[in-house]
Amino acid sequence: MVKNEIWNAVSNASVIAIGGHVNPDGDCIGSCLSMYNYIKKVYPDKKVTVYLENIPEVFKYMTGSDMVATDYVSNDPDLFISLDCSDKERLGQAEQIFDHTPSTINIDHHISNLCFALINHYVAESSATCEVLYELYEPELIDKDIAECLYTGIIHDTGVFKYSNTSCRTMEIAGRLMSKGIDHTSIIENTFYEKSYSANRFLGKCLLESRLLYDDRVILCVATREVFDSCGATKEDTDGIVSVLLQTKGVEVSVFVYERGENEYKASLRASKDADMSKVALVFGGGGHKKAAGCTLRGELDKELSKLLKEVGIALL
16 A cells, blocks of 8 residues: 555655645645654654745744745755655755655645656545545544644635535545644634735736636736735735636636746636646646646746637637
């Protein structure tokens, strides 16, 4: 069983690195910190380091968030555990550490996963990587701290149980995590619904700048640096906008693109019906799920955006 392979690898390792994808979201952060807390509970003598980009303030209630290494200085691990990454390039700066680690594990839930580690375990039917991890942990060893991390990841990748990836098993797991004494109401309110003033201004600006395409079946919004500056917004304020766009009546696909650097743009894609967004993202080196995917556009915006929208149109056929 893969489960046994994973825990045998953990048991045999002395120095362990854990990494998630660039621009970490709730599921990425929750899965990385749950694994950190679980290993430290079961194997307190092991040296464990989590490598992630800066964690948004709203997620810093999770135990272990203050231990994250954002400088990516290698601790020369003998085991690297990649979480919530469909390919190793998504690890960002941690990819170099991954490449120099003798034993590697890849745990994920993206259908586009490339099985890039020595041990691979991805479950495309699971709502979140945190749901996959719950099935790998021993239930009696999941304490409140671990449960907080897992619950956070699940609510963020299911849109608080609203998205179609929510299954009966997802709800059952969420209930069991709630029984660990977590403040589930605060987790949902503080990390999913509550927004800063700048975030709300940014959302309003994005809605004003949006436009409908393909006979009003697609909604598109492009946020340039000027849009960010006009609202005093940051990258953290982009969270959830693509999902809000999809709530527009009659829209089947939402596309949210924002400027991340010189000639570099992050594109988020969501679908409410049958259009496969993972195939669209894959064309641009990205990935994800059928109804939720993302990629990076590099080059002249108008040219790259035209290519992206062409692929979205093909997906609608």
